[in-house]
Amino acid sequence: MKISALGEFGLISRFSPPFLKGLGRGTIGIGDDCAVIPWKKDASLLVTTDLLLEGVHFLRSKISPADLGAKSLAVNLSDVAAMAGTPRSAFLSLGLPSDIGVDWVDGFFRGLRGLARDHKVALLGGDTTRSEGPIVVNIAVLGLGRPGRIKLRSDARESDIIALTGTLGDSAAGLRILLDEITIGRDEKKLVAAHVRPRAHLEEGAWLGCRVGVRALIDVSDGIDSDLRRIMESSGRGATVDLDRLPVSPSLFAVCRRYGWDPLDFAVAGGEDYCLLTTVAPGVFPSIAAGFGRRFGRPLFPIGRMRAKGKDLAFRLHGRVKKLSQRGFDHFAPGRPTPPKKR
Amino acid sequence: MKISALGEFGLISRFSPPFLKGLGRGTIGIGDDCAVIPWKKDASLLVTTDLLLEGVHFLRSKISPADLGAKSLAVNLSDVAAMAGTPRSAFLSLGLPSDIGVDWVDGFFRGLRGLARDHKVALLGGDTTRSEGPIVVNIAVLGLGRPGRIKLRSDARESDIIALTGTLGDSAAGLRILLDEITIGRDEKKLVAAHVRPRAHLEEGAWLGCRVGVRALIDVSDGIDSDLRRIMESSGRGATVDLDRLPVSPSLFAVCRRYGWDPLDFAVAGGEDYCLLTTVAPGVFPSIAAGFGRRFGRPLFPIGRMRAKGKDLAFRLHGRVKKLSQRGFDHFAPGRPTPPKKR
Structure with missing residues (x-):
């Protein structure tokens, strides 16, 4: 069976059960916008990560590098928002085809840095590597939430x-x-x-x-x-x-x-x-x-x-x-995510 | 200028300076095996992330899915080892071509879960998505280190x-x-x-x-x-x-x-x-x-x-x-990482 037949929900529910067992008190694992790890009495650590792939989540010709840099962070900040939390630090993994220009990279970091500064988020680490195919951007964000306020x-x-x-x-x-x-x-x-x-x-x-x-x-x-x-x-x-x-x-x-x-x-x-x-x-x-x-x-x-x-x-x-003919975006449905056509 | 001309060192030193300013006391950002974030008096949070791309870091035909699952985690655990730390939790981003079989995914998670269990590392979250090109694996690991012992x-x-x-x-x-x-x-x-x-x-x-x-x-x-x-x-x-x-x-x-x-x-x-x-x-x-x-x-x-x-x-x-004719692996040098040939 191919994974496209399972869909994203099916895939996650297939592999996640063993990882949900035996978690510590107060820890929330796979299945919400962020994972929650107990930290201090009045603060829990929130962790989220999002992977953006060229050709699936964005087209190089349709988004400027600065916008892509900012958006890659924004989608993670949105996960922290959904836990009523405050983002604190970010970790970037960047896979770049060798023919990408330095100007593109400068633009990407300008956009990322601008949004990070607006929200006082520190980029503390990551990984950079060559890609033989698409541009690959993964950002993980750490934030803080208050135990009684996380929804x-x-x-x-x-x-x-x-x-x-x-x-x-x-x-x-x-x-x-x-x-x-x-x-x-x-x-x-x-x-x-x-x-x-x-x-x-x-x-x-x-x-x-x-x-x-x-x-x-x-x-x-x-x-x-x-x-x-x-x-x-x-x-x-x-x-x-x-x-x-x-x-x-x-x-x-x-x-x-x-x-x-x-x-x-x-x-x-x-x-x-x-x-x-x-x-x-x-x-x-x-x-x-x-x-x-x-x-x-x-x-x-x-x-x-x-x-x-x-x-x-x-x-x-x-x-x-x-009855509706469209559904939300399934990450494993074939074809790239195009907006709905007229009914 | 193309980024291949900069190399990995050049790229990192080009974008990192603004992100190294104004970090909190005890925080260590870009530039070591892990980032270090102060937590408690006797424990600092360690964070590392590694991106593995098919065709650059591995060939699908040369590594079993279970080995790839374990190795994707192991390379992050190694970064925690280099900070004399203890790994605690992991976050996986997985980009999969639609034609990947469910057996492959099962094998990948079996390998990942086995190594995670050996080291009491909890997989707490991540992101799964379709890839139009290579298999993409990014793992971020959180660990703990003792402030006086981090080297x-x-x-x-x-x-x-x-x-x-x-x-x-x-x-x-x-x-x-x-x-x-x-x-x-x-x-x-x-x-x-x-x-x-x-x-x-x-x-x-x-x-x-x-x-x-x-x-x-x-x-x-x-x-x-x-x-x-x-x-x-x-x-x-x-x-x-x-x-x-x-x-x-x-x-x-x-x-x-x-x-x-x-x-x-x-x-x-x-x-x-x-x-x-x-x-x-x-x-x-x-x-x-x-x-x-x-x-x-x-x-x-x-x-x-x-x-x-x-x-x-x-x-x-x-x-x-x-004089040596070879150098270590530069992530932006053209060509895939092949072992050195005879001198």
């Missing part, structure tokens, strides 16, 4: 409100604009920026971490469909999402109108949004949403509800259940 | 005895045997095993870390020439190595005699030996070497002396300076 994928309960800290679909539409080589106006520029320079929701994660009643937390990297399923599987719960409540940016609306695209296609299955997906106890949701609005100047968008054990993920449009 | 590359002083915890060249000869498809006898098997299943010298590193007078410590990954130069540059010292004192295993001697190879070629520039290279204050070397011999049942091999600042690395054969 896990497995913490969602039935009836929790499912909510988002940002809009969906900009990044996927930005990728489509790059691939289709569409003329770049003001709105298109915003979408492309969302794709090549994603922002990790570190402040939002830290704020949510302090709130009692905030339960599960995850970052939206592979699309709301894939990432909500991760919460559902870890928490053993079902979920319903109202498609008409998925938050979409004005720029995405404008561009979709211009090209006859459906914003929902990008919002549901696009991925790489890097906002946070959370579930909140229904009784406290109004006050938490109000507080979030005051703090961040935009809503905490409610998009659905957690359901009982055994229920699948259901999407509703105007109150009626709707 | 740095920069600690060597003039007149220190340079010594090795093991023999050189077995791994490089093992690779040559695999590439040349030589019939495997008892000795050849040992050399191939040294290549595909290297042993990290964790106990040797921990033992040396406790000895006053043991100064610089590094693992031999890229060859004695490359790795001794790292100590020289970090310590600002020169060095002389006596080629006739380089330790070589009986199996390497036997195989070299059989095929008309020169053991020195493998010993000097082969790499992937994963024993430790240390420098020891001359006054205490005899007692440390005697203690090492009692503890490990084999010698701590003296191979040369650290020299004054400004001196280059000199190799001597029977007391006379000898």
Whole structure:
């Protein structure tokens, strides 16, 4: 059997069980945005790592080296945000084809350094090597989280409100604009920026971490469909999402109108949004949403509800259940990650 | 300018200076086998990461998946050994072509899990993704070291005895045997095993870390020439190595005699030996070497002396300076890492 038949979920659940046995008290291993290692009474060590491969996660011709340097770090910071933590240090493994120019490398490190400085993250080590094939970038990030404030994928309960800290679909539409080589106006520029320079929701994660009643937390990297399923599987719960409540940016609306695209296609299955997906106890949701609005100047968008054990993920449009043809990004599905086509 | 013109040393020294500024007290960043992050009074966090790429660091047809799984971890454990530390947890990033079989993946994890269990290392997280090209393996390892016992590359002083915890060249000869498809006898098997299943010298590193007078410590990954130069540059010292004192295993001697190879070629520039290279204050070397011999049942091999600042690395054969045509493995030199040819 080929691994493409297993898919990413299948592969991880195949090899991970023996590694989940016998972990120390307070240690969380494979299966959340970061691993958690007890450190001090009021701080746990968070560790995450992300591998970006040319041709799978990025195309050299479609992203500047500075953007790639920053994005390689940002996707890891987003994992720390999903644990309500603070990133502290980074470790870079870089595989470079011999024909890469020094200018490219300078640009890559300029982008990486800029974002690292913004977040006071120290690049403390790594590995550099020649690649016979693609550019290979792996970054591991260490951060700190407070034991009582770390929110896990497995913490969602039935009836929790499912909510988002940002809009969906900009990044996927930005990728489509790059691939289709569409003329770049003001709105298109915003979408492309969302794709090549994603922002990790570190402040939002830290704020949510302090709130009692905030339960599960995850970052939206592979699309709301894939990432909500991760919460559902870890928490053993079902979920319903109202498609008409998925938050979409004005720029995405404008561009979709211009090209006859459906914003929902990008919002549901696009991925790489890097906002946070959370579930909140229904009784406290109004006050938490109000507080979030005051703090961040935009809503905490409610998009659905957690359901009982055994229920699948259901999407509703105007109150009626709707079948979707797309799924989030599966890292082992064949073909490169292209944005959804029109339905 | 292409990066191949810079080489690995040139590349690292080009981008690292801004990342070495403003680090916290006790923190050691880019430039040693592991980064060091202060943790508790009697323990520092050690972090290392190594990237292995198919076609550069291994050939799929020449290493079993179980051996590759174990070796990917072993090369990181070796970095922890070079800091006299204890490895604790590992984080794996794995990029796999879609046509890889599930059997291959099962084998890889069997090898990784076996070595991890032997050393009580917990695999706590990682990232799995599809690769459009080579198999990509990155492992990051976290470990613990004792602040007073961590030996740095920069600690060597003039007149220190340079010594090795093991023999050189077995791994490089093992690779040559695999590439040349030589019939495997008892000795050849040992050399191939040294290549595909290297042993990290964790106990040797921990033992040396406790000895006053043991100064610089590094693992031999890229060859004695490359790795001794790292100590020289970090310590600002020169060095002389006596080629006739380089330790070589009986199996390497036997195989070299059989095929008309020169053991020195493998010993000097082969790499992937994963024993430790240390420098020891001359006054205490005899007692440390005697203690090492009692503890490990084999010698701590003296191979040369650290020299004054400004001196280059000199190799001597029977007391006379000898020019060498080979150097250690440069990760950006063109062509795949092949063992040295006959002089």
